[in-house]
Amino acid sequence: MAFLGHKVTCVDPDASKIAALGRGEVPFHEPYLEELIEEARPNLSFTTDYDEAIPEAQVVFIAVGTPPGKNGAPDLQYLQAAAQGVGERLGHHFTVVVNKSTVPIGSGNWVGALIREAAETRGRGKDCFAVASNPEFLREGSALHDSLYPDRVVVGADDPRTSEVLYTLYRPILDQTFPAPSFLARPERVGGVPLISTDLASAELIKYAANAFLALKISYINEVGLLAEKVGADILQVARGIGLDARIGNRFLQAGLGWGGSCFGKDTAAMVSTASEYGLDMAIVKAAREVNRRQRERVVEKLLAELKILKGRTVGLLGLAFKPHTDDLREAPAIDVARQLIERGAKVKAHDPVAMDRFKREHSSLEHILCATPADVARDADALVLVTEWPQYGELDWEAIAGSMRTPILLDGRHVLDRARVTRAGLRYIGLAG
Ligand SMILES: NC(=O)c1ccc[n+]([C@@H]2O[C@H](COP(=O)([O-])OP(=O)(O)OC[C@H]3O[C@@H](n4cnc5c(N)ncnc54)[C@H](O)[C@@H]3O)[C@@H](O)[C@H]2O)c1
Helix, strand or coil: CCCCCCCEEEECCCHHHHHHHHCCCCCCCCCCHHHHHHHHHHHEEEECCHHHCCCCCCEEEECCCCCECHHHCECCHHHHHHHHHHHHHCCCCCEEEEECCCCCCCHHHHHHHHHHHHHHHCCCCHHHEEEEECCCCCCCCCHHHHHHCCCCEEEEECCHHHHHHHHHHHHHHHCCCCCCCCCCCCCCCCCCCCEEEECHHHHHHHHHHHHHHHHHHHHHHHHHHHHHHHHCCCHHHHHHHHHCCCCCCCCCCCCCCCCCCCCHHHHHHHHHHHHHHCCCCCHHHHHHHHHHHHHHHHHHHHHHHHHCCCCCCEEEEECCCCCCCCCCCCCCHHHHHHHHHHHCCCEEEEECCCCHHHHHHHCHHHHHHECCCHHHHHCCCCEEEECCCCHHHHHCCHHHHHHHCCCCEEEECCCCCCHHHHHHCCCEEEECCC
């Protein structure tokens, strides 16, 4: 928003994050974010104090975490605190409060009620604000691309004034009139970005329905992968043959270890939980979750089938982040896999190009598994597992790796490596689906 020319104040109670951002340091790994912040700096400020941000604002985005809570429903304590904090400080003009966080259906009304209550304690009327839902679809690792060049913008609002304000705010993106940053060229596209203007509940459901669909697409190809292995079919060819059908599309059809990250797990759980409140059983979404959970166990099963005994073996993991180009470790398959292997008595070694510092902070009890280089991970290992498909792992010196391992077994958990090449290098290549 600041890059597009709007004046933006970012508020977070985490003082260390705010201090880092003030110095121009981004507290997580996201390609080009530092550069973009630098370009937008004249329009940007960072603070821990709501009073510096809310009273003057015409639009307030609430983008706090909504982590998984009990029984699959998200924990809304941060959303509640933010809504109350905003309500207590609304200015004397009309303010649009936008739910940018992924929140359960009905949260727009709830946030509205919280703000109204807080505003009324300050003698403000119920007409001084309106709530909108503006779900976020960006992917970590390509967050800037997805924000500047989105497939669509969804705005849910029950008050026409709100839609108008957000339309004005998003106009440079909808019409693609802003100059593209030098490091992020504008992709070729026909026309502008579609705006989906809906009621609040529809916007909230669009976010859950989109994430659940992507999650089940991944689980579907993983389930087909199980069958492919049994019948001796090649899952990569099968996925290609399916994906070229324009009705299906080839994205999210990569068989492997399945999804991780902070969104798919919690959002599918939240969808199942919301549906159950209405007596509905989301059978397909539940099955997608179960298939995804089982994929992580398959790594251990495959290694067991190869090595026969895991106790005392050394297994190397390439990649810790839940996907490439981020250091996010939330729900990362690598952590589950490492724990399962350690429980079975194996020694685990691991490497990641960017997520190791975060790993030390967030998983200090497992810090001892970290190795400085992929070569260190491979040395004397009984098997190597590619967990995260960082592009640089495709370019490793596989001959040297094969030569340094105790038994040169390579389990490609993402089906991305060049099978012929690593086999020529002397490794026994195994895919998760055959
Ligand atoms: N990460 C993604 O790729 C992604 C994509 C789409 C949607 N979302 C949704 O966006 C939301 C945020 O996700 P995230 O990954 O950025 O979470 P996060 O936990 O990384 O960041 C949330 C931030 O909110 C701050 N916070 C907590 N309470 C606050 C308060 N009262 N006022 C102001 N700030 C407060 C925290 O200190 C933290 O810095 C979630 O609802 C998530 O589902 C995330």
